[in-house]
Every structure is written in C-alpha cells, then in structure tokens.
Amino acid sequence: MSDKPVAVIGAGLAGLSAAITLQEAGREVFIYDGSDRVGGRVATDYIDGFTLDRGFQLINAKYPELIRLEVMSELDFIFAPRTIDVCIGEKRVALGDPRSSPFAGLNPATGSLIQKLGFLTYLLRSARAGNSVEDELRHLGNLYSRVLKPFLAGVFLTSPASVNAVIGKGLITSFISGKPGLPRKGVGALPAALAARVHKIELKHHIDSLSQFDNQQVIVATDLTTAAQLLDIANVPKLAASTTWYHEVPEELTASARLLVDGENRGPVINSIVISNLASSYSAPGRSLLASTTLDFASESEVRRHLAIMWAAHTGEWSLIAKYDIPKSLPIFAIGNQSAASSQVSENVYVAGDYRTAPSQNGALLSGRLAAQELLLDQRR
Numbered sequence: 001m002s003d004k005p006v007a008v009i010g011a012g013l014a015g016l017s018a019a020i021t022l023q024e025a026g027r028e029v030f031i032y033d034g035s036d037r038v039g040g041r042v043a044t045d046y047i048d049g050f051t052l053d054r055g056f057q058l059i060n061a062k063y064p065e066l067i068r069l070e071v072m073s074e075l076d077f078i079f080a081p082r083t084i085d086v087c088i089g090e091k092r093v094a095l096g097d098p099r100s101s102p103f104a105g106l107n108p109a110t111g112s113l114i115q116k117l118g119f120l121t122y123l124l125r126s127a128r129a130g131n132s133v134e135d136e137l138r139h140l141g142n143l144y145s146r147v148l149k150p151f152l153a154g155v156f157l158t159s160p161a162s163v164n165a166v167i168g169k170g171l172i173t174s175f176i177s178g179k180p181g182l183p184r185k186g187v188g189a190l191p192a193a194l195a196a197r198v199h200k201i202e203l204k205h206h207i208d209s210l211s212q213f214d215n216q217q218v219i220v221a222t223d224l225t226t227a228a229q230l231l232d233i234a235n236v237p238k239l240a241a242s243t244t245w246y247h248e249v250p251e252e253l254t255a256s257a258r259l260l261v262d263g264e265n266r267g268p269v270i271n272s273i274v275i276s277n278l279a280s281s282y283s284a285p286g287r288s289l290l291a292s293t294t295l296d297f298a299s300e301s302e303v304r305r306h307l308a309i310m311w312a313a314h315t316g317e318w319s320l321i322a323k324y325d326i327p328k329s330l331p332i333f334a335i336g337n338q339s340a341a342s343s344q345v346s347e348n349v350y351v352a353g354d355y356r357t358a359p360s361q362n363g364a365l366l367s368g369r370l371a372a373q374e375l376l377l378d379q380r381r
Contacts, residue, residue: 012040015221017368044186111143146263267306331355
C-alpha cells in the first residue's frame, strides 16, 4: 500500500499542505485539480494593469501553519495597518490596536472606554459553548454594533449571530495577535509558492468519481460541495456567499490604506479599502483601486450609493473594473458545530478542507496537514 502514490484531489491550500506533508515523509504524491491554476479560492487575476484577488482577503503572516511552512519570506509581503476606519454619520473615525494607535480608542463614537475594556476581558476568557459570537459581544453596545459587528461580518462573511462562539473567538484572537497583509503580487502568490514545492500536479484534470483510485490512498481536498459529491455525503453545511467589487477611483479620494466599515449599516457594503494604497503594485502608476465587499444580493447602483456615503464622494464616474460573485466563500461554523475529530471517512479515503477545522487560510492548511498525518499514521498500523 505505502509503495503506491497518494492521490490528492484539489490544489487549494488544503491539498497543497497535505501533499507537502506527505512528500516530507517520503511518500509519492499526485495532485489533481480541475482548474487551470492552483489555489482554489485563494487566487489572483491581472486585468488592465490591476491586480485583482478573487475576493478581498488578507493573509495573516502569524498563522501557525504559515510559520511552520516557512513560506512568508517568499511572498514579498506588505503588512496592513493595525487600525480600521469606521464611518459614523459623515465622519470616519479610526480605531485600532492601542499599541500602534494609543489615542484612537479614546473616541466615544466607537464605544465607551468601559466597553473597550470589556472587549479586552472577552479576549482573556474562554468562549461559552452553545453561544454565538454575537451572544458573547452584544453587551458591548456601540463598540459591538458600530465596529465589531461590521468588521467581523467581513471576517466571517456572515453575521456574527450565525457563528459558533468558540470557533469565532479563535479567529478573532488570531486577528488581534496577527500581522495581516498582502503579497505584492496578490494572494495567489501564496499557493503558487507552496505549489512550487510539490513534485507532481495535474491541472485541468476533473475527477468525477473515486472509483479510479481503487486500492489507492486518497485525500479529498476539494470544496465542500465537490467533496459531498465524491463522497456521497447527503447533508452539506451552509456556505457563506460574498461579492467583491473593484472600482477605479480618483487618486485624491484618500491616502489611507485602512479598511473602512460603516458603523451605521446604511447599505450592502460591509467593508471597503483603497487596496492600491496598501499595495501600490495592485494598480498602475497614477491609478487607484478600490475593493469593496457585499454579502447579500446588491445591484451596482446600491453599492455605488453606499460607497458614496462611506467615502463622502460622488461615485457615478468610478469605473467598475471587475465583480467577483463567490457563492462558496467560506464555511459557516454555526452554533453547535465543532471541528471534525478524524480525517478518515472510509478505508483509504481521507478528507481535508477549512470546513473541517476553521473558516480561514490557516484552517485549510491545518486540515491538509492533519489528513496527511492521519494517513501516514494509519499506514504504519
């Protein structure tokens, strides 16, 4: 059994992590993916001089799996500010890490000092099983409703009221202690760097059934819907959907590289950022690129109206560069859902994906490593 190559289906972060783990243990691995590129949902396009990630997403350089893989030094990484802007009325108010913005937290518009101290208390205690993230945080008043709720909706791509408190707390803690940012060439640089370590990857290779891998060890590291089809899983958990809008905006709109959220929930946009201010490589010289995210269906006119409020600008002349509808953006870890205990689903078949661990890049990488390690352990028995 151990002499045959392991088939990994899916060249996203989970599949790449699994393949690297197996190779390091001396196993031969083939990755198969139906797409024309590696990375799954972590992908980047280059259009008309702009760098467009398929869905706005930062990479946390302090994710444990990225540190273990020692890949960050290969990415030409740009760190993001540790402060966000909150649109309240016609003003934008900054709030961030007190270590880098010591006075930003004193503005009562983003919550009282007592509420902000209450958030620090939340970070120091364990989340309650059976609660949602909103259950844990709603007592923080304006700090929650104006800042944390819109910001976390962008992290989870769903309402914090729908997210398991324990899983959500882990993600929140990782953001607080992390170092988020972007590779200069876009988020697709991360899977590209990992794929360079894998010896055998076959793209544009669709797998419709596991029957061709009879008596061969397989790790299914596809998206949840495809995995359910391959493994004949009847009940599939709900997935969060999102849309990312890219507009070319005037350079004079703002010099800020901070994420902007609407503290008054006046439209469909949950966050917006002039991403070329964070990474100048995302646009050609003399041009500025705005990335905005919506969750529910929204027309472009609704998005422009809301952006006009958030940025206090006329948006009618902004050029729409691209729009990405992503129906399977992230798994939703609802109340009562827990990480899966075992990666093995049947003899010789293992499964990996962020829906089994945590809805994050780290969760995907971790799930791939765990599936590979369990496979290696089973072969020794």
